Amino acid sequence: MTAYSPDARIAKRAQELARSLAQLKDNPRVLNIRVIVPPEACPVCQEVAGTYSKETAPALPTEGCSCPRGSEAFYQPMLSEIYP
Numbered sequence: 001m002t003a004y005s006p007d008a009r010i011a012k013r014a015q016e017l018a019r020s021l022a023q024l025k026d027n028p029r030v031l032n033i034r035v036i037v038p039p040e041a042c043p044v045c046q047e048v049a050g051t052y053s054k055e056t057a058p059a060l061p062t063e064g065c066s067c068p069r070g071s072e073a074f075y076q077p078m079l080s081e082i083y084p
Contacts, residue, residue, distance in 0.1 A: 010061065010070050017060040017075070024077050025054045032078040033057040042066040045073050 024030050035058065037049045044064045052058065061071030 006070070013070065014061055020075055021057060021059070024075055025057070027077070029079050029081055030054065030077040031080045034076040034078055035060065035073055036076050037071075037073040041072065045071055048073065051078065 021033070024033050032051050032053055034051045035048050037045045041049075042065055045062050045067060048058050048060075048062050057075070060073050060075070062073060065071040
């Protein structure tokens, strides 16, 4: 697996998303986590679009994704306060 192979890119993206989810879960200002997917995403990715509690937010990228460039879904925090 080279640094530019699709498998390497997917693995790196999975690590980044896991780190992002962990940070959102640890942040006390985050109430819920929204999963955003582009309109052209595959049906598997479209299924996970929505708002989740911190405890139920799904892992990304979605298993079974058939998007041509890989999953482009991402997390968006829903905050309890914007300014300290």
